[in-house]
Amino acid sequence: MIDYRRAGLLPDRPHTAFRKPDGGLYYEHCFTRHGFDGPFSIVYHAEPPQFHGEGAAIPAAFPANVKAGAPDALRRRHLRSPGLAAHGTPLTGRVPLLFNADLTLGVVRPTASDAVCFANADGDDLFYIHAGSGELRSWFGRLRFGPGDYVLVPRAVSHRFELDAGPQHWFWTECRSALRVPVQYRNPIGQLRMDAPYTHRDFRVPELSGAIDPDGPRELLVKRGDRWSRHVYRHGPLEAVGWDGTVYPFAFPILAFKPKAGQIHLPPTVHGTFATARSLVCSFVPRVVDFGRDAIPCPYPHSNVEVDEVIFYAEGDFTSRKGVDRGSLSYHPAGVVHGPQPGRYESSLGVREVNELAVMIDTFDTLELTDAALGVDVAGYDESWWETT
Numbered sequence: 608m609i610d611y612r613r614a615g616l617l618p619d620r621p622h623t624a625f626r627k628p629d630g631g632l633y634y635e636h637c638f639t640r641h642g643f644d645g646p647f648s649i650v651y652h653a654e655p656p657q658f659h660g661e662g663a664a665i666p667a668a669f670p671a672n673v674k675a676g677a678p679d680a681l682r683r684r685h686l687r688s689p690g691l692a693a694h695g696t697p698l699t700g701r702v703p704l705l706f707n708a709d710l711t712l713g714v715v716r717p718t719a720s721d722a723v724c725f726a727n728a729d730g731d732d733l734f735y736i737h738a739g740s741g742e743l744r745s746w747f748g749r750l751r752f753g754p755g756d757y758v759l760v761p762r763a764v765s766h767r768f769e770l771d772a773g774p775q776h777w778f779w780t781e782c783r784s785a786l787r788v789p790v791q792y793r794n795p796i797g798q799l800r801m802d803a804p805y806t807h808r809d810f811r812v813p814e815l816s817g818a819i820d821p822d823g824p825r826e827l828l829v830k831r832g833d834r835w836s837r838h839v840y841r842h843g844p845l846e847a848v849g850w851d852g853t854v855y856p857f858a859f860p861i862l863a864f865k866p867k868a869g870q871i872h873l874p875p876t877v878h879g880t881f882a883t884a885r886s887l888v889c890s891f892v893p894r895v896v897d898f899g900r901d902a903i904p905c906p907y908p909h910s911n912v913e914v915d916e917v918i919f920y921a922e923g924d925f926t927s928r929k930g931v932d933r934g935s936l937s938y939h940p941a942g943v944v945h946g947p948q949p950g951r952y953e954s955s956l957g958v959r960e961v962n963e964l965a966v967m968i969d970t971f972d973t974l975e976l977t978d979a980a981l982g983v984d985v986a987g988y989d990e991s992w993w994e995t996t
């Protein structure tokens with residue numbers, strides 16, 4: 608999804624006999640997107656990846672997007688995700704908070720490693736690791752991650768998370784259209800441009816040496832169209848000896864994003880990090896802010912009339928918000944004006960740098976709140992703009 612990578616053992620040519628030391632065949636596995644027309648990787652397995660059975664329908668491993676009752680008012684919302692109880696695994700602990708046809712946004716606060724493998728055929732899963740660390744194990748190898756990392760698991764990649772000790776708190780987005788690098792960051796041959804806010808070297812990919820998940824489970828859960836099924840392999844599904852291509856999990860540290868500053872305020876699009884067909888993921892990182900005479904560093908009140916905005920606040924102090932804390936989310940629906948809270952616009956004059964760290968998702972399709980979101984909704988946020996200080 609970023610560039611071409613390769614790891615481990617590969618034959619010289621695809622679709623040819625590739626032999627093990629004992630003379631047997633390795634099994635080629637073509638992993639393709641957009642039918643056979645899009646980005647692809649080829650993985651080489653010691654065991655046939657299609658040798659599974661007992662496919663059976665099962666209950667959902669985590670709650671679907673549930674919205675009971677009438678649609679909610681178009682209020683500006685403050686959701687305190689630390690109020691959601693830590694529970695489950697990276698798979699079962701997912702709590703959807705906001706959703707539309709393109710995205711589900713939620714939080715995961717797992718307390719245990721995944722006990723089964725998972726392949727999400729409904730979309731690419733992007734995690735922002737607010738707290739915690741561990742290892743993503745997949746066909747592509749082992750990928751370490753820690754606080755401040757984005758972690759991408761492409762659609763339908765079989766994987767599981769093995770967690771380190773300690774609290775985990777992740778912001779999660781299921782992207783049902785593909786997650787990609789914004790097109791304006793690529794040059795005509797696909798390389799990241801000199802003026803892109805990150806480089807190819809900033810992306811970490813799985814390491815493949817030795818067994819990936821030697822004592823791992825043989826069960827694989829698959830979600831497609833929000834239908835869940837369980838499949839049993841005769842061997843552990845997370846094994847491979849080599850792969851190459853452009854589709855693979857990656858980790859990207861948010862602090863590798865190189866922010867731009869302007870003489871006067873630049874629109875949030877300059878913080879664009881990843882895109883889907885209908886949304887933009889932005890990274891707000893510590894930076895120098897607008898340096899021109901009389902520049903107002905605080906974001907202007909705005910009516911971005913086609914876009915719902917969600918921000919996950921990770922660290923630091925936001926120039927435009929008060930009352931939000933680590934792990935807070937704000938939701939500002941299109942159709943109602945939003946902007947700095949009372950006093951913030953004026954007090955930002957003269958500010959030269961900000962130390963905020965946050966992830967924003969702007970989406971063209973209207974989001975709805977789940978019942979779980981309403982359970983951590985902070986009363987009075989929409990009225991906080993009435994305050995005089």
Ligand SMILES: [Fe+2]
Nearest residue numbers: 909916939945
């Ligand atoms: Fe905004």
